[in-house]
Amino acid sequence: MSDPASASPSAATEAVPLHGMSFGVFVAFIASLMATNAMAIDSMLPALPGIGAALGIEAGNHVQLVVTAYLLGFGGAQIVYGTLSDRYGRRPVLIFGLVLYTVASIAAMFAPSFAVMMVARVLQGVGAAATRVLATSIVRDCYSGRQMARVMSLAFIVFLAVPILAPSIGQLILLFAPWRGIFGLLVLFGVVTLSWVLLKLPETLHPEDRTPISLAGIRHAAGTVLGNRVTVFYSLAMTMAMGCLFGFINSAQQIFADAFRAPHLFTTVFALIAFFMALSSLLNARIVGRLGMRRVSHTALLGFILVAVVHGIAAVTGYETLWVFAVLQSGMMFCFGLMASNFNAIAMEPVGHVAGTASSLIGFVSTVGGALLGFALGQHFDGTTLPLTVGFGVLGGAALVLVLIGERGRLFRSGQPSARAAD
Incomplete structure (x- = not known):
């Protein structure tokens, strides 16, 4: 794949307008994409007993499906997003993933039964998989070499902090709201990230790099x-x-x-x-x-x-x-x-x-x-x-x-x- 950023020492600077953000804002944006998955898993761990009780799950081990269903959707969808984004571009595929993530979070928040919760969690994982695949692709579209490593390193620091903080965030929400409030947080997170993409992120894939399926x-x-x-x-x-x-x-x-x-x-x-x-x-x-x-x-x-x-x-x-x-x-x-x-x-x-x-x-x-x-x-x-x-x-x-x-x-x-x- 050709990349103008690798052509000369100044090319990385020339590539910055592809994402249309300042360097710090772009790093924060990539970090938010990378954090989407950890937020959807770790923030709700303290709420699993409450979810099981509210949705009529008597066996404590069965509530683990709230985590596993999400992981299956997240893992299964990764196999298609890379190919789709190389053909249709990063932006539309990322928008699709974030819309699905947000809608599925709403469905999970109002789930009346465990079956609905399972479907919502699978779809939530399918949506989040787009952020996992495309975060690195978007960075690579805009930067190369040391600048790319710098962006990923700074974003990774935030990414590493999320699993540490997410359960505490979930526990804090439970002090003031029922477990559905945690899914409300994920809805808000999805809406904010989606708005960020719609308002600030142009297409970063170079036209000449689009590849047919x-x-x-x-x-x-x-x-x-x-x-x-x-x-x-x-x-x-x-x-x-x-x-x-x-x-x-x-x-x-x-x-x-x-x-x-x-x-x-x-x-x-x-x-x-x-x-x-x-x-x-x-x-x-x-x-x-x-x-x-x-x-x-x-x-x-x-x-x-x-x-x-x-x-x-x-x-x-x-x-x-x-x-x-x-x-x-x-x-x-x-x-x-x-x-x-x-x-x-x-x-x-x-x-x-x-x-x-x-x-x-x-x-x-x-x-x-x-x-x-x-x-x-x-x-x-x-x-x-x-x-x-x-x-x-x-x-x-x-x-x-x-x-x-x-x-x-x-x-x-x-x-x-x-x-x-x-x-």
């Missing part, structure tokens, strides 16, 4: 992705890791309320755990260039499994208190943060020539597969942390096996011949 081209690109050993097995390993993350998110509220009898500490400890995951992402940006993606992610995977084993032992022997859980879970999420971005980058590196399709397929597999695994893990919650910790160990072990297959039995090496320049 070709079934033959899609089949070829998909075949290229699915035929690469490293891409396939690292994508599956990422799916195992995502299953652990989503299993924790599904069960978190119940663990604090039922296992530790401390629902009042949920948002505080959840924020602490999310902080360590954010911290590891920032650390990874500093060390991966020196140590390499494989060395960092493989070490983190082994650390994840080790902490999971310790976590399981603590649960079995009865030594797991709330604060033991908080420390060990923080350690696991720290390792997850070091694994996730590197697994994705390793999976993408050999298929850069079909990056759009590859990103869509990897996002689809890891999110949908992870959502299903996380739901299965959450459904085994029995009032203790044991099923969750055992699940962490099993999925972590499965991820290790998949990485070993992808690497032909060797860890920590610099990578496949085609990847050495990047790793």
Whole structure:
């Protein structure tokens, strides 16, 4: 794809008018797009018991579907948005996604039954997937090189803060309004972001970069992705890791309320755990260039499994208190943060020539597969942390096996011949 921003040192400046905003406003806009997904998941975790009670769900584990339904829509839709935006432009596809997100949030806010809630959450996820796919595409349309990295880094700081703050925001709303007020916040968030797009964002895709939708081209690109050993097995390993993350998110509220009898500490400890995951992402940006993606992610995977084993032992022997859980879970999420971005980058590196399709397929597999695994893990919650910790160990072990297959039995090496320049 040709990009005028890469033509000369001054080209990045010339590209700025594409988005029509000042640099700071544009960064805030991209950050809001990136935050849409986390807001829709984490802000309602404190409200899950209230949602279940209001909509007649007797089994506490079944309320986890409020999270899983959203994730399935979010993951499933990623596979189409990239292709559509390359053909029809970023703006109309993003507008469609935000309108759907907002309308679905309204439907969820007034849902009279659990079935309606499930449909609304799936559609909400489908709408939010547009923001996930298009945020990076819009930045790439307008910037390249260091300026692009600067925009993404600044926006990512805000993105990392949202999972830390969102449950507390949800809890704060519950002090003054019923759980439907949280969906009201999501409606407001969707309306504001949509208005921002309508009023401030022009089309950023260069006319010469529009590509027709070709079934033959899609089949070829998909075949290229699915035929690469490293891409396939690292994508599956990422799916195992995502299953652990989503299993924790599904069960978190119940663990604090039922296992530790401390629902009042949920948002505080959840924020602490999310902080360590954010911290590891920032650390990874500093060390991966020196140590390499494989060395960092493989070490983190082994650390994840080790902490999971310790976590399981603590649960079995009865030594797991709330604060033991908080420390060990923080350690696991720290390792997850070091694994996730590197697994994705390793999976993408050999298929850069079909990056759009590859990103869509990897996002689809890891999110949908992870959502299903996380739901299965959450459904085994029995009032203790044991099923969750055992699940962490099993999925972590499965991820290790998949990485070993992808690497032909060797860890920590610099990578496949085609990847050495990047790793």
